[in-house]
Amino acid sequence: SKAADSGDADSICVLASMYRNGDGVPVDKARAASLYRRAADMGESDAQYDLAFMLDAGEGIPEDKEEAERYFRLSADQGDSDACLCMGGICFERGEYKEAEEYFLTAALKGDVKAEYNIGLLYHGGYLGASDEAKAAEWFGSAADKGxxxxxxxxxxxxxxxxxxxxxxxxxxxxxxxxxxxxxxxxxxxxxxxxxxxxxxxxxxxxxxxxxxxxxxxxxxxxxxxxxxxxGALRGTLSPRCSVCRPGRARRVC
The missing domain is CATH 1.25.40.10 (Tetratricopeptide repeat domain)
Known part of the structure; x- marks a missing residue:
């Protein structure tokens, strides 16, 4: 707490997490968000992501999607893979597919399997131009190999x-x-x-x-x-032929 009072960003994040989760202190989401904001404005990427998550979900504080995106972007621009995944999802929903790919790629190169899967969907669905099944299969295969x-x-x-x-x-x-x-x-x-x-x-x-x-x-x-x-028409096979369904896009809950 003394370190947090002195302005150490890491210590502020630890204290914020304690209040957020009730770890040794009573749960106080509003205080947690205030502490995360303090560390986030000092440039701490983990705090930027955690504050963005709380703002996006309205977790103990008023929901603010615009402010959440601002902090997700700040964290993503520092290379935080979770924030990159969230920003990729936000960009995808706005139809900004190339920017979504860039964010997903940053996360994928750090081993995030959801990002790998999402890049596969971008290629498979033709969101980056003509559908590219070979590239889609490559990204899906990488994610599948990771389970x-x-x-x-x-x-x-x-x-x-x-x-x-x-x-x-x-x-x-x-x-x-x-x-x-x-x-x-x-x-x-x-x-x-x-x-x-x-x-x-x-x-x-x-x-x-x-x-x-x-x-x-x-x-x-x-x-x-x-x-x-x-x-009395059932004979062990179904007619007409059943169609194959596909899973939806994977995105970390932000």
Whole structure:
């Protein structure tokens, strides 16, 4: 506290964290934000990010998206990977795709798998010009190799698009076994369409697990299955062919 009183930015951040989390002192979000602002205005990037997070979420202080962005940007400009990821998301939502890529790239080069995945989506979706599947696959592959499950789901969808059902099944299963709802649905849908090496009961089981996880297309597919069962039309495959779904863009909650 003496160090914080003397103006040491690191000590101010520690004290702010204590008040924010109730670590040895009563929780006081407003005081935490005030301390973070003090350190942030001294140029401390961690404080800039934490203050931005609190402003963006209205965590114990009035929500202020504009001020939050200002502090996210200050922190990102110092290379903070979390702030870069948030700024990338903000720029993406505004349609500033090239700037989003630059922020994501800064975070990705520091090993942030969400940023790698997001860059893959920029290339896959054609946000940086013509769609570039090779570059998209490279970034998705890097994120997948680091264990980011959504990247496996996306690679599975790309494999299905290219007609490689075996690779698609492998990718979807990898993500599904880690509880990723889109992958669970896709794996089940492949089985029901006769495009994967799993039985009818296992396929329905994956769709049911996706539905239990709140994945809306899985509810719709189960409804169709029940309708076919009532009509006596169910014979182990589903017609028409189930379509593959893709996960949404990953962005750190800011």
């Amino acid at each position: 980011f499950v959504l990247a496996h789901t996306m690679l599975g969808a790309m494999a299905m698009d290219s007609g490689n059902a075996k690779e698609a099944e492998k990718r979807f299963r990898t993500a599904a076994e880690q509880g990723e709802p889109t992958a669970m649905y896709n794996l089940g849908a492949m089985g029901l369409s006769g495009n994967a090496g799993l039985g009818f009961e296992e396929a329905v089981g994956w769709v049911a697990r996706a539905a239990s996880a709140g994945y809306e297309p899985a509810y719709e597919l189960l409804t169709r299955l029940n309708s076919q069962r009532r009509r």
